Amino acid sequence: MKRMDRTVVWWSKVQYRTVHSLAATPWMMARLPGILLAFWIVMTPPVVAGAEERLPLTLTSNGNTYTIDTFTPGTNKDGKTTVTITGSGYLVPFRDGRMIVPVWCSFTSGTEEYEWDGVTLNNDSFIFSFSTSKKPETVKFYAEDRQDKKYSFKVK
Known part of the structure; x- marks a missing residue:
């Protein structure tokens, strides 16, 4: 096998492993709602009670x-x-x-x-x-x- 062929085979294996390791696994799907909720809580700015009224x-x-x-x-x-x-x-x-x-x-x-x-x-x-x-x-x-x-x- 030529060196270039081996590089292509190696690169395709890296791509395959990367894509399939990020795929929706049962472990990831079970934790996704909790991860999204935690992200939302962290990213939402705090509300100061009574700081400003709303119209109308x-x-x-x-x-x-x-x-x-x-x-x-x-x-x-x-x-x-x-x-x-x-x-x-x-x-x-x-x-x-x-x-x-x-x-x-x-x-x-x-x-x-x-x-x-x-x-x-x-x-x-x-x-x-x-x-x-x-x-x-x-x-x-x-x-x-x-x-x-x-x-x-x-x-x-």
Whole structure:
């Protein structure tokens, strides 16, 4: 046998053994679900409880239900920060002859928290304005009558 023929025979045996050693053996098939589960657990990032809420957010204020579908940070014509929320159920109740804003908004930038100082009402949105031009890092929403329960969202 020529040297090249022996090399080909040797290489084909290596390929055969490699392919068949990786084939689905009963031992491998019995352990595959456990291996996949362990891989999934290791690769899944941990979830921090209460770190960030999810939209849509439903709030109840003064007996009415309000749903926030989206929020968009921006700036007004004066360069001040605004947060526009859109959703449904935006009925504005009256109390003592005054309109009551049922959903409130604040945001944090660095270590400072800023409260809204004005709001514009549309059919399906509120536009909160702030007295600063800083960019929001986290936006918080809460009901007018439940200011102790704030829902935080990171600005992306």
